[in-house]
Amino acid sequence: MDNHWTRRRFLKTAGITASAAMLGPSLFDASEALAATPLVRRDIGGLGINDPILVSYRKAVKAMQALPASDPRSWTYQAAIHGTTLSPPKTAWNTCAHGTIFFWSWHRMYLYWFEHIVRSMAGDPNWALPFWNWSSPSERQLPAAFRDTTSVLYTVNRDPAMNDGSGSLPATDVSFSAAFAFTSFASANSSIQGTPHGDVHVDVGGWMGSVPTAGQDPIFYLHHCNIDRLWNLWLAQGGGRTDPLSDAAWKNTKFTFFDETGKQVQMTGCDVLRAAQQLNYKYEGEPAQVAPFCLQVFKPPILYREIELIRWPGPPVELGPARVSFPLDIKALRQRLMSLAQSKTDTVLLAFDEVVSERPPGVVWEVYVGLPANAAPDPKSPFYVGNLSLFGAGIRSEAHHEFQPARFRFAIDGALLAAFRSKEESVAVTLVPHGILVNGKPTQRKVDSPVRIGAVSLAAQSESRQ
Ligand code: C2O
Numbered sequence: 001m002d003n004h005w006t007r008r009r010f011l012k013t014a015g016i017t018a019s020a021a022m023l024g025p026s027l028f029d030a031s032e033a034l035a036a037t038p039l040v041r042r043d044i045g046g047l048g049i050n051d052p053i054l055v056s057y058r059k060a061v062k063a064m065q066a067l068p069a070s071d072p073r074s075w076t077y078q079a080a081i082h083g084t085t086l087s088p089p090k091t092a093w094n095t096c097a098h099g100t101i102f103f104w105s106w107h108r109m110y111l112y113w114f115e116h117i118v119r120s121m122a123g124d125p126n127w128a129l130p131f132w133n134w135s136s137p138s139e140r141q142l143p144a145a146f147r148d149t150t151s152v153l154y155t156v157n158r159d160p161a162m163n164d165g166s167g168s169l170p171a172t173d174v175s176f177s178a179a180f181a182f183t184s185f186a187s188a189n190s191s192i193q194g195t196p197h198g199d200v201h202v203d204v205g206g207w208m209g210s211v212p213t214a215g216q217d218p219i220f221y222l223h224h225c226n227i228d229r230l231w232n233l234w235l236a237q238g239g240g241r242t243d244p245l246s247d248a249a250w251k252n253t254k255f256t257f258f259d260e261t262g263k264q265v266q267m268t269g270c271d272v273l274r275a276a277q278q279l280n281y282k283y284e285g286e287p288a289q290v291a292p293f294c295l296q297v298f299k300p301p302i303l304y305r306e307i308e309l310i311r312w313p314g315p316p317v318e319l320g321p322a323r324v325s326f327p328l329d330i331k332a333l334r335q336r337l338m339s340l341a342q343s344k345t346d347t348v349l350l351a352f353d354e355v356v357s358e359r360p361p362g363v364v365w366e367v368y369v370g371l372p373a374n375a376a377p378d379p380k381s382p383f384y385v386g387n388l389s390l391f392g393a394g395i396r397s398e399a400h401h402e403f404q405p406a407r408f409r410f411a412i413d414g415a416l417l418a419a420f421r422s423k424e425e426s427v428a429v430t431l432v433p434h435g436i437l438v439n440g441k442p443t444q445r446k447v448d449s450p451v452r453i454g455a456v457s458l459a460a461q462s463e464s465r466q
Contacts, residue, residue, distance in 0.1 A: 038275075038276040038277075038280045038281050038282045039126060039127075039128040039280060039281045039282075040128060040281070040282060040283070040284050041128045041129050041130060041131055041225055041229070041281055041282070041283050041284065042128070042130045042131070042284045043130065043131060043133045043136075043139075043284050043285065044130040044131065044132055044133065044139070044143045044145075044222060045133050045136060045138060045139045045143075046284075047130060047145075049144055049145045049148065052124075053127065053128075053130055054130075054145050054153075056118070056122035056124040056127050057118060057122070057127075057130075057153070057218070058151060058152050058153060059121070059122045059123075059124075060117070060118040060119075060121035060122040060127075061075065061118075061152045061153065061218055062152050063121040063122075064078065064117070064118075064121055065152065069086070070090070071262060072091075072258035072262045072264075073117045073120075073121070073258065073260065073262050075216070076216075077090070077093075077258075078114055078117065078215065079213075079214075079215030079216045079220075080093045080094070080215070081093060081094075081095060081096075081110065081215070081257065081258075082094075082095075082096045082110065082211070082214060082215035082220075083096055083211040083212040083213070083214065083215060083392075083398070084212055084213075084215075085212045085213075091256060091264065092255075092256040092257060092258070092264075094212075095255060095256070096110070096211060096392070097255075098193065098211065098391065098392030098393050099193075099392060099393030099394075099404050099406060099407075101185075101186055101189060101244065101247065101249075101250050102250065102253065102255075102269075103189050103190070103192075103193045104189050104192075104227070104228070104231045105250070105269045105272055106255055107224050107227065107228065108228050108231070108272045108275070108279075109255055109257060109267045109271075109272055110224075110257065111129060111221060111224055111225060111228060112257075112267075112272070112279050113257040113258060113259060113265065114129075114221060115127070115128065115129050115281075116259055116260045117258075117259075117260045119260065120260035121260075128281055129221055129222065129225050130222055130225065131222055131225035131226045131228075131229055131283065131284075132219065132222035132223050132225070132226055133226055134169050134174045134196070134200060134223075134226060135174060135176070135196075135226065135230075137171075140168040140169040140171075140174065140437075141162075141165055141167070141168045141169075142158070142162045142163065142165070142167075142204065142219065143219070143222070144165075146218065146219050147163055147164070147165055152218070153218045153219070155206070155207060155216070155217055155218075156206075157206035157207040157213070157216075157217065158204055158205055158206040158207070158208065158217065159203070159204060159205035159206060159436065161436060161438045162203070162204050162205065162436065166438050166439050167203075167436045167437065167438050168436065168437045168438075168440070169199075169200060169203050169436060169437070170203075170364075170434060170436065170437055170442070171379070172195070172199075172364075172366060172379045172384075172387055172434075173195065173196060173199035173200060173203055173364055173387060173389075174196045174199070174200065175195060175196060176192060176195075176196055176230055176234075178191055178195060178385070178386045178410065178411065179191035179192035179195070179196075179230075179234070180233075180234055180237060181411055182411065183239055183240045183241050183302070183463070184302070184304040184461070184463070185241070185242065185243060185244045186244065186304070187304070187409060187461070188234055188241070190407075190409065191386070191409065192227065192230060192234075193391075194386070194387065194388065194389060194408060195386055195387045195389070196227075197223075197227050197391070198389040198390065198391035198392075199364045199387055199389045200223055201214060201223070201389075201391045202360070202361075202362060202363065202364055202389045202390075202391065203364065203435075203436045204217070204219065204223075205362065208220060208223075209360050209362060209391075210360045210391075210395075210398060211391065211392040211395075211398045212398055225283075228275075229283045229286060232275065232283065232286055232289050232290070233286065233287075235289075235290040235292075236286075236287050236288070236289070236290055240302050240463075242292060242301070243269070243273055243292045244269075244301075245292060245294060245301070246301045250269045251268060251269045251270050251294055252268050252269070252270065253268060253269070254266040254267070254268055255267055255268070269294075270294035273291070273292045273293065273294065274289065274291045274292065274293075275289060276289050277289075277291060302463050302464070303463065303464050304461055304462070304463050305461070305462050305464070306349065306351075306459050306460070306461050307459060307460045307462070308351075308457050308458075308459045309333055309336070309337070309348075309457070309458045309459055309460055310328065310329070310330065310333060310457060310458045311455065311456070311457040312326070312328055312429075312455075312456040312457060314326060314456075316354075316452045316453060316454050316455075317431075317452070317453040317456060318450055318451075318452055319361075319365060319388075319431055319433070319447075319450060319451040319452070319453070320447055320450045321433060321444070321446070321447045322433075323377070323430065323431065323432045323433070324430070324431045325371075325373075325428050325429065325430040325431075326428065326429055326456075327426035327427070327428050327429075328426055328427050328428075328429055328456070328458065329425065329426045330425065330426060330427055330458075331425040331426070333458075334420070337416055337420075337458070338416075338417075338420060340413075340460050341412075341413040341414075341416045341417050341420075342413075342417070345462060345463045345464075346460055346461065346462045346463075347411050347413055347460070347461045348411070348412050348413055348416055348458060348459070348460060348461075349409045349410065349411060349412065349458065349459045349460070349461050350367070350369055350385060350409070350410040350412045350429065350456075350457075350458060351407070351408070351409055351455075351456070351457045351458070351459050352388065352406075352407065352408040352409075352453045352455070352456055353405070353407045353453075353454060353455040353456075353457070354405045354407075354452075354453070354454025354455050355388075355390070355394045355405055355406040355407065355408065355451065355452070355453050355454065356394055356396065356405050356406070356451070356452050356454065357390055357394060357395050357396070357449045357450065357451045357452070358395075358396050358397060358449050359395065359396075359397045359448060359449035360390065360391070360395055360397075360398070360448060360449065361389075361390055361447055361448055361449050361450070361451050362445055362446065362447065362448040362449075363389075363433045363434070363435065363445050363446075363447050363448075364387050364388070364389040364433070364434055364435075365387060365388040365389070365431045365432060365433050365434075365451075366379055366384060366387055366431070366432045366433075366434060367384070367385050367386050367387065367388055367410055367429070367430070367431055368381075368383045368384055368385065368415070368428070368429070368430040368431075368432070369383060369385050369410075369412045369415040369416065369419065369427055369428075369429055369430075370383045370415050370416065370418060370419025370420075370427040370428060371383040371428055371430045372422070372428075373428065377430060377432045381418075382414050382415055382417075382418035383415050383418060383419065383430075384415070385410040385411070385412050385415050386408075386410045388408055388431065388451075390406055390451060393405070393406040393407075394406030394451075405454065409459075409461075411461075412458075429456065433445075433447065
């Protein structure tokens with residue numbers, strides 16, 4: 001018999017609140033089938049600074065900040081679930097899942113319970129989180145309500161230019177096209193964690209720039225709402241994109257949170273597959289949500305294998321304030337790379353492994369493959385393959401359990417094909433640091449801590465049906 005069902009029946013008989021009983025597949029739950037239409041998480045771009053949604057959010061943040069840190073519904077406790085430097089750690093502290101397959105799902109659960117607490121603290125039972133839609137070119141500044149210095153939504157712990165409205169997010173940092181091009185869940189989940197997710201954290205800076213403090217900034221939850229929305233949009237693209245329903249750990253690992261009464265609750269991947277149906281929310285303007293079920297796997301999953309082709313023999317690559325470029329010798333592999341890059345089921349990846357920094361670097365790097373030596377780096381050129389930024393994984397000062405270096409994968413088929421038009425025997429890998437835009441113009445930021453890339457390689461990602 002299905003475990004979830006047993007547990008849910010038990011919870012119900014034990015008379016636990018409706019929200020706690022919502023755990024588990026909603027398939028069997030009549031009360032949920034009868035539930036009202038899902039709440040809508042709105043785009044903050046369409047909300048005035050005194051929209052009731054923001055009034056309620058301010059009220060709740062104030063009330064949560066007034067609670068003692070020992071209360072699971074307090075602002076301090078909720079932020080600490082994501083990450084904190086406070087010790088000794090309490091239940092569920094420091095549990096955010098970066099650099100893992102749980103990135104999208106853990107943050108969905110986290111927002112879900114946070115939203116319940118805000119709803120109850122604001123006394124606004126239909127409240128839903130708005131999302132910071134930096135995907136829209138008109139929303140690249142920090143939303144105005146968060147720049148109002150008299151508001152609880154403001155903190156001085158951000159980049160000053162983001163806070164005064166002169167700063168905005170560069171287009172490359174909010175682009176999800178690299179992540180969306182991946183059909184493998186693991187690859188998309190990992191790619192999106194870097195760009196746009198990590199880049200926006202770094203760009204907002206201050207508390208947002210570091211895992212142990214990020215949850216203290218009220219904008220955190222709106223940023224993550226947009227990342228959560230992108231999960232739905234990634235699935236809606238189809239083309240073989242699915243949740244990892246053949247991964248038992250992804251489906252069944254239990255994570256701990258607290259509900260609006262301060263009671264401990266647990267959730268698994270299977271509980272958060274269908275936002276509208278299981279969690280009662282959808283996003284303003286999104287297409288129909290794809291509705292995967294843990295109990296029904298109809299098709300054999302597509303398998304993705306990664307095979308290393310060339311490893312760069314040089315010393316670790318050190319990233320500092322200056323642009324860095326080094327050649328990858330490809331002459332022996334030219335034909336193979338060419339056919340992989342042209343294939344529909346294979347992708348050539350640029351792989352960075354063992355990526356490490358002592359502290360948050362505070363900077364985002366653009367990554368290019370095949371950029372000609374005399375050419376200016378241009379993210380609109382075919383040589384641009386994505387960004388590198390660190391947030392959580394790879395940063396030694398932020399390791400709360402065991403330190404884990406970061407890894408990055410960039411799909412480089414297009415860049416390689418462009419580079420192969422010249423007959424060179426090597427292709428350059430180039431990394432260029434950048435800061436946010438200020439008054440619409442690119443800026444440089446100080447590199448707070450250099451980054452070391454321990455291993456660089458080219459790999460082939462191949463897909464096959466089981
Ligand atoms: Cu757990 Cu945006 O971070």
